[in-house]
Amino acid sequence: MIAAKAEPPGLPSIQATRSTWSVVAALKCRTSSIVIASCDQTALYTSSESCSSRSSAHALTSTIPATIRPNHRWGCGPPRRKLPWLKAATVLSPETFRTRIGFAAAVSLAALAATSVLLVLLADRTWRIVAAAGIWTAAAALLGWVVYRAGARERANKAQLARAEARYRALLDGLPLVTWLTDPGDRSSSLYVSPSISELTGYSPSEWLEEPGLFEKLLHPEDKVRVINELAGAANGIPVRSDYRLLARDGRAVWVRDETVTVRDPAGEPLYMQTFLRDLGELRRSEDQRERLEVAERAAAEEVAERQSRLDLVRRAGQELTSTLDHQSALSRVADLVVRELADWCVIDLIDEGDLKRAIVARCEPTEVDGAKLGDNPGSGIGAVAQSGRARILPTPGESSNGEPVRFLEGLEARSVISVPLRARKQPLGALTVARTTRGAAFDAADLALVEDLAVRVGLALDRGRLYRLVEERADAARVLEHVGDGIVLLDRNGVIRLWNPAAEAITAIDAKGILGRAAVDAIPGWQNAADQVPVLTAPDPGHDEVTIPIDTPRGERWISISGVRFFGGTVYAFRDLTDVRRLEEIKADFIATASHELRTPLAAVYGAAQTLLRHDFALDEVGRERFVSLIAEESERLGRIVNEILLANQLDAGRVDMEFEPFDPADLVERVVEAARAHTPPTVTVSHTAAEDLPSVSADSDKVRQVLANLIENAIKYSPEGGQVEVDVAEHDGAVRFSVRDEGLGIAPEDQDRIFEKFYRADPQMVRGVGGTGLGLYICKELVSRMGGRIWVEPNDGKGSAFFFELQTAEAAVLAHGNIEPGRLHFRH
Known part of the structure; x- marks a missing residue:
């Protein structure tokens, strides 16, 4: 049921309508555009909440004659024509009824006056009576008819108004908003409230009508003063549109939109204030949801930016760590990145030979009051992190430091510290520590995860550098081992x-x-x-x-x-x-034994001959004395040769042998050496020589060549104990002069041919075949020949004996190699 007070003059309920009212509601899904129209297309109410509904609202109202609020444009729709809310139909109002009764009375008076005039004119009394009666009867009939018609019309109009009012109130009751009518300028005096107020506030329409101050009581304290001031303008005929909160019965704060206008009669007098209250809860919830989504979007964008910044930090750190194998410079650049993006301090401590040592310290720009300086000692806290492999974050997330600084790093009072271990292959490498002293809030779990990620990359880089150095060291070692x-x-x-x-x-x-x-x-x-x-x-x-x-x-x-x-x-x-060394030692031992024997033999002969000559117990003739003196001379010469060989071998080893190169005739040198050798040749041995014609001169030290050739001839005679032929030849061969000495003696075994030129080596060290010697002769020959630019070798002599060869360059070849050679002027020290 609709609760309402007695109808005041001018209310729509007592105004006539020209036709029955009906409602056409055009609801836009997003704008809630509402159009209320009569069946004859007279617009009662139009609301357009957004610009997107202007065309719809205008299309519905462009052909209808009026809106409910004259002189008012609302929403964002097009302006509407200024017409009354309900246009009066042909209805007998009380004033009209009285006017018509007066008109009927005037007609009756006119008829009475006419009757009086007629009576005066009529002489016959009877006719005067008849005429007067007829006139009065007609006047009475006319008056009765007028009264009857007026009453019938009024009853019909009242019935029509009642039906229109019922439809109108049904219309108001069915609107998705609250319709509220009050006296002009007085909101505490409610004339009508639609039932939807109960759903909105929890208070029934009767409570609104019976409690004058309920509206102000339900206004939210924060909105009350503003709303009262805004609604005061409605009393002055100013349309009001305001959003505010009402306190529902259950304590909820309900957001509503208040649209109030003053309805006036055709004369411009205020009839009542008409208010529409729309529930903005859904809109507010949508706006709140939108705001929450915007806040969440901003937070997500900030989080994405933060994560991107962290990813960029990790990426740049990875690039620095992989760009070089110099881990010191790479770690320094990574620490600089950390203090630019994350912390005020970054410290890297590394384990070196079992001790934790400070490697890198980086910090942001110091402030005027920041005098912090870190020590060189990492401290026990960082040492524990490095050895245990467990990270630390101070203060622990969720706990308060109560304003106390964190003293994890010696010499530094920090707001927050993270220290994580550096490890690779489960082996501790050190620790990475970051600290905040001025910037931002304390470190959180996300910061810890970031630093741990950086620590993993640093550990891998350190391990990669260590492995690279190890590989390089092994490669160097392998190269060394190869050589x-x-x-x-x-x-x-x-x-x-x-x-x-x-x-x-x-x-x-x-x-x-x-x-x-x-x-x-x-x-x-x-x-x-x-x-x-x-x-x-x-x-x-x-x-x-x-x-x-x-x-x-x-x-x-x-x-x-x-x-x-x-x-x-x-x-x-x-x-x-040590095989060769051991063999050399054996050879040296043999040499010492042989040399001792070789020295002892001539020395014993000399000593014996001298002792014999010194005896006085028997007399020697001149021949005997001469024989002993010759023996002393020969053995002394032999002893001198042995000593000279030993001294020359030492000089050759020390490189102190002087060579005097000069051209000489090789044939002449061979002839003189052979003649000298024949003087000491046993009768069983024959020494001969041959020389090719037109031999070129040889550029060498002629004394050293003579010594080599004499040594070879002496060896050939010595290794021919049973006698035989010793042949000495000299000839040109492939641009060089070749000397050869052939014998028919014992020969040299093939396995000894490559070694007989070695120092102290003897083919018969035990002198099984009765051939002695120091083992230095052939070694001296090889060294002298090689120092004169030649070569020496041995070959079998056609199955019997041996053949020794050595070659020297000609004087012409020496000139081509060394330029013009003047005798006695070209000297080489080898």
Whole structure:
């Protein structure tokens, strides 16, 4: 039911309508445009909430005559024509009724006056009575008809108005808003409130009508003063549109939109104030949701920007760490990035030889009051982080520091600190520590995750650099091992050969391809016995004596000096080939024995002859004395040659032999040397010589050539104990002069031919064949010939004896090689 007070004059309920009212509601889904129209297209109400509905609202109202608020444009729709809300129809109002009754009375009076005049004119009394009666009867009938018609019309109009009012109120009750009518200028005096007020506020229409101050009571305290001031303008005929909050019965704050106008009669007098209250809850919720979405969007954008910044920091740090193998400069640039983007301080401490040492310190620009300075000692806190592998963040997220500074870094009072370990392959490398002293809030879990990500990359970079250096060191070591003279063999913990360098191949004649990956006891003959004799140390010891042992190789028995060092990955053995050294030692021992014998023999002869000459117990004749003196002279000369050979060998080793190059005739030199040798040749040996014609001159030291040739002839005679022919030849051969000495003596075994020119080497060291010597003669020959630019070698002499050859360059070849040679002016020291 509709609650309403007694109808005041001018209300629509007592105004006539020309037709029955109906409602056409055009609701736009987003704008809630509402049009209320009569059946004859007279517009009652139009509301357009957005510009998008202007065309619809205008289309519905362009042909209808009026809106409910004259002189008012609302919404954002087009202006409407100024017409009354309900246009009066043909209805007898009380004033009209009284006017018509007066008109009927006037007609009656006119009829009465006419009757009086007629009566005066009529002489006959009877006719006067008849005329008067007729006139009065007609007047009464006319008056009755007028009264009847007026009453009938009024009853019909009242019924029509009642029906229109019922439809109108049904219309108002069905609107999706609250319709509220009050006295002009007095909101506390409510004339009508639609039932939808109950759904909006929880208060019934009767409560609104019965409690005058309910509206002000329900106004939100924060909106009350503003709303009252705004609504005061409506009393002055100013349309009002305001958004405010009403307090519902259940305590909710309901947002409404108040649109109030003053309705006036055709004369311009205010009839009542008409208010429409629209529930803005959904709109407000949409706006709140939109605001929340905007806030969330801004927060998401900020978070995306923050995450992008962190990703950029990680990316740039990765680029710096991978751009160089100099980890010191790379870490310095990474620390600079951190203090620009994340923290005020960045400290990197690294473990070096078991000790944690400060490597990098970076900070942002210091402030005027910031005098902080870090010490060089990382401190126990960072040490614990590095060793334990557990990160620390101070203060812990969610806890308050109560304004106390964090003293995690020595010498620095920070607001917040993060320290994370640097690790690679589960091995501690150090710690990365960042601190905030001035900027931003304390570090949170996201900051900790970022620093841990950076620490992982730093650890990988450090490990990569370490591995690269290790690879380089191993490559350098491998290059060294390829060229080192010592044999190196690496066995793993299972005794499998992992390294066998070229020197080891050369010493043992065992190819690395055939033994790598095999057990040493299977790949190297006699290794087990050899390894049992080698003491293995746990660390290199230069003072440790090496062990010399023999091993069997494809080249025969080799003597090696070997030592071993064990480490976590296996055992390294280093060995040197001492076979030649050992042989040289044996040769030296033989030389000493031989030299002693060679020296003792002439010395004994000299000593014996001298003692004989000094005896007085018997007398020697002149022949006997001459024989002993000649013996002393010959043995002394022999002793001198031995001593000279030893001295010359030492001079050759020391490079102190002077060479005086000059051209000489090789044929003449051969002839003189052969003649001198014949003086000491035994009768069983014949020495002959031949020389080719037109021999070119030889550029060399003629004394040294004479010494070489005499030594070869002496050896040929000495190694011909049974006699035979010794032939000395000289001829030109391929631009050089070749000297040769052939004998028919003992010969030289093939295995000794490559070694007879070695120092102290003798083909018959035990003198089984009765041939002695110091083992220096052929060594001296080889050294002298090579220092004169020639070469010397030995060949078998057609199956009997030996043939020695040496070649020297001609004088012409020497001039081409060295320029003009003046005798006695060209000297070389070799």
